[in-house]
Amino acid sequence: MNIIEAIGGRELFTQGDVACAYGALLGGCTFFAGYPITPATEVAEAMSRLLPKIRGVTVQMEDEIASISAVIGASWAGRRAMTATSGPGFSLMMEGIGYACMTETPCVIVNVQRSGPSTGQPTEPAQGDMMQARWGSHGDNELIVLAPNSVQECVDLTRLAFELADRFRNPVFVMTDGEVGHMREKIVLPAAEEIDIRPRPAPSTPPGEFVPFKAVKGKVPEMASFGTGYHTYVTGLTHKESGLPTTDNAEEHTGLIRRICEKITDATDELTRVEMDQDDGATVGIVSYGISSRSAAGAVRLLRAEGMKVSHLRLVTVYPFPERVIRDFAAPLSRVLVPELNLGQICHTVREALDGAAAVEKVSKIGGEIITPDEIVEAVLSSGEPVKV
Template sequence: MEVLGEREQFAQGDVACALGALLGGCDFFAAYPITPATEVAEAVAQMIPKLGGMFVQMEDEIAAISAVIGASWAGSRAMTATSGPGFSLMQENLGYACMTETPCVLVNVQRSGPSTGQPTEPAQGDMLQARWGTHGDHELIVLAPNSVQECLDLTRQAFDLAEEYRTPVLVMTDGEVGHMREKITLPDSVTLKERLAPTTSPEDFVPFKATKGKVPEMASFGNGYHTYVTGLTHLESGLPSTDDAEVHTNLVKRLCEKITDNIDKLTNVEVDLQEGATVGIVSYGISARSASGAVRILREKGIKVNFLRLITVFPFPEKTIQEFATGLDRVVVAELNLGQIYHCVREVVEGRATVELMAKIGGEIITPQEIIDSVETPAG
């Protein structure tokens, strides 16, 4: 696509998210400006009309995610982008999207909080909010890029995952990755994964009847099929049923299992092992770049260390983390918060190794030396 520029270009992370969205077939984007995510919206606004899509600047973040949900039900591949305060405002409708099985993509360029916090500084403080920010039992897919190229690649992939599993997919970048500039390469061609279309006539269509993979076929508004859409507990017909325990249990379990049953397929990690290592480092996003540098320096010093980078953060790859921790004495989790994914790791390691936290807040990224110090000086 000429609209997207040269195949190889020097781009900002936020712009790469925009390029990835358009390569992923995004044809509707609604957002409200917020630092440090505004450049995503700005880039999409410049390009999407030339590709026949629509950009809408909404009055706030609640309206933005609402518009995205509506556009998805009208047949669009729809997306928004925001940062911490806006992400908080979107939580109720994020739950609505989970309950109504609405494919959509949300990019969160994380900044330092809570509240208004440090608007121009990077953080990774929204990771557990991404998983549990909306109320009730649910599952969704959360990706964490650590480079400008991955901003492009994972945002593009997010659209396919959203369509395949009929779920919101979150791309959790941060102010550092979002604003850094690196060389990126656009793919020569892209094949899009489409949502499951109805295979029956409108008269026989049951809108929330699960297929073999527990993901229902999806009819779009305006194509002749009648679909009742509600955030209430509902029957396969879509009609509300709020006082039947069996209906609610079956629905919520299916919503979760359509993702958890595919955890092996969804797991995406980078693992770098060294024979004889007794220490492992787990990280993700911008912090993983520093962790990778720390691993290289530690090995040059003769210290054997293993490294695991989470690319898909949720569903959390429990089995992979357990296998990684087996045989280690210590696992150090490095992240730009006071310990969020650390708790997930500690829970699943379950005594296989001591889990320690290398935490940092304040708007500065973790340095390789700080991780080296954590490895060389055990906590406690």
């Protein structure tokens, strides 16, 4: 059965969580491990329904730690693998995510963010895990973080996440939220013949000559999956290019960690996806991502209808953080507003990137409702005073 047959059509009306599952199939995912958690459970349910139809496997593990572990195991077994969770499960996964960074294991993690901390408001949307996505695991690492704002983008960005995970041999996060995850919109999937899923390429050198953690293209090594005769040794310990542990050599540790970080940061421009809506002569701008970017777009329309000039930059790739794009965007601006469903997270990163070039103001909202366009309009018109909404 092909993927479109398994999904049941190319034009569908569905919710963001299920769309992530469709995107995963289009991205070549054949293994899913997860644990029920609101508001991400529907991803696991959809994967349970879909994967057996295309000879894939879904396993409901005993917790989220086991889920990310099984995903990493399946990835080394040569498959494209994914898990989906929300805040509490995301916290549990952090050690495994660091392991995936250290061992350069491609995997995709969907986080349908809910309101925290702790159990918080399980059914309500939030954007409170953005800093955790970047800094949650211990030690130095880099992650690729995508933030869809529509059901169609849940398909497209989850699909893209698998391509990026394999290309960069790194975990990739799809950071949606309870609103995007549960809202229903029309989606259009590619035709079956347009879906081109290629298996992970085998190393270009035979066993014996192959050095498993030596970068060949840029800073990314080739991957010898298990069962291909390479006797690959994979460890979360600091390792040499051979894969064998070396835990007391500063030079080797520095070289390894710099390489696994720089393979992502060096590719920032290539990874950056933004939607830029600049208004000539505007001195006020909005930087947004995820569900709040839809409110921001609405606010921009309202402000322009009133004759005000305002620019808008939406981050589709949140990390690696597109600093250069933000600086270019903010060059003509004196004020930049960052609407978020948290008490201020990405606003700090924006402020750091601009380094005083423009005033950065947060437009924060928590409690379970998304920011409305009117609230952003009010913040823009409030001449720089922090607005509590």
